[in-house]
Amino acid sequence: MTTTRRPFLRSLCALAAGLAASATLGLASAHADVLANVHKNGTLRVAVPQDFPPFGSVGTDLKPRGYDIDMANLIGKELGVKVELIPVTSTNRVPFLTTGKADLVISSLGKNAEREAVIDFSTAYAPFFNGVFGPTDVKLAQAGELAGKTVGVTRGAVEDLELTKIAPASTTIKRFEDNNATISAYLTGQVQFIATGNVVAAAVNDMTKLRRLDAKFLIKNSPCYVGIAKGETALTAKVNEIIAKAKQDGSLDAIAQRWLNAPLPKDL
Numbered sequence: 001m002t003t004t005r006r007p008f009l010r011s012l013c014a015l016a017a018g019l020a021a022s023a024t025l026g027l028a029s030a031h032a033d034v035l036a037n038v039h040k041n042g043t044l045r046v047a048v049p050q051d052f053p054p055f056g057s058v059g060t061d062l063k064p065r066g067y068d069i070d071m072a073n074l075i076g077k078e079l080g081v082k083v084e085l086i087p088v089t090s091t092n093r094v095p096f097l098t099t100g101k102a103d104l105v106i107s108s109l110g111k112n113a114e115r116e117a118v119i120d121f122s123t124a125y126a127p128f129f130n131g132v133f134g135p136t137d138v139k140l141a142q143a144g145e146l147a148g149k150t151v152g153v154t155r156g157a158v159e160d161l162e163l164t165k166i167a168p169a170s171t172t173i174k175r176f177e178d179n180n181a182t183i184s185a186y187l188t189g190q191v192q193f194i195a196t197g198n199v200v201a202a203a204v205n206d207m208t209k210l211r212r213l214d215a216k217f218l219i220k221n222s223p224c225y226v227g228i229a230k231g232e233t234a235l236t237a238k239v240n241e242i243i244a245k246a247k248q249d250g251s252l253d254a255i256a257q258r259w260l261n262a263p264l265p266k267d268l
């Protein structure tokens with residue numbers, strides 16, 4: 001009985017190995033090579049913000065403009081393809097990438113453990129830090145002083161995640177679906193403070209003198225990265241190569257000067 005089982009078991013193992021190999025090949029073929037497809041189609045689909053100046057907004061000509069739009073166009077130029085800009089919000093930008101609706105996410109995207117579990121990141125391409133901002137005549141030096149106060153934040157943004165970790169239990173955190181709603185809530189007095197990025201606060205102060213935003217305390221230094229689908233090693237390497245070249249030849253510094261009114265940090 002044993003002797004008859006062994007050939008059978010060997011055949012079964014061989015069949016299982018063959019099926020596993022076929023499944024692996026099937027997964028490999030199902031897993032698209034995004035960089036190859038971009039070159040094949042001649043188009044790079046990039047998810048970008050439209051409500052987050054100076055990274056992304058809509059100009060008077062109704063066309064998208066900002067740091068991230070310039071970055072998308074720079075990458076498209078280096079790849080030698082057209083760029084299709086796809087407007088996204090903070091909450092849907094990662095899903096657009098993971099579901100294949102975009103090839104890259106260039107949307108002031110910060111890096112954290114939760115996101116790293118589902119997508120890959122390039123090297124940093126833009127400086128960014130977030131903090132709590134509020135009226136100039138109100139003192140607020142640390143997170144503990146938010147007890148009993150109301151803070152507005154954009155749902156799903158890095159500052160939302162980080163503020164939730166450090167704010168006292170008695171803090172009221174009001175979450176809004178996009179940055180325009182968050183800013184509007186502050187300007188109209190719906191919230192006492194907002195947690196947002198330094199460049200956003202500066203942009204708001206440039207646009208209006210109503211309830212000017214003064215930096216209260218730092219939450220987190222969070223540079224911006226290009227979001228790339230998991231396992232797209234060729235695309236990740238190419239994007240990193242383009243970013244390194246742009247840092248070296250001054251292209252990225254020019255974008256920073258244009259939109260942030262400051263040079264690219266040397267330690268970025």
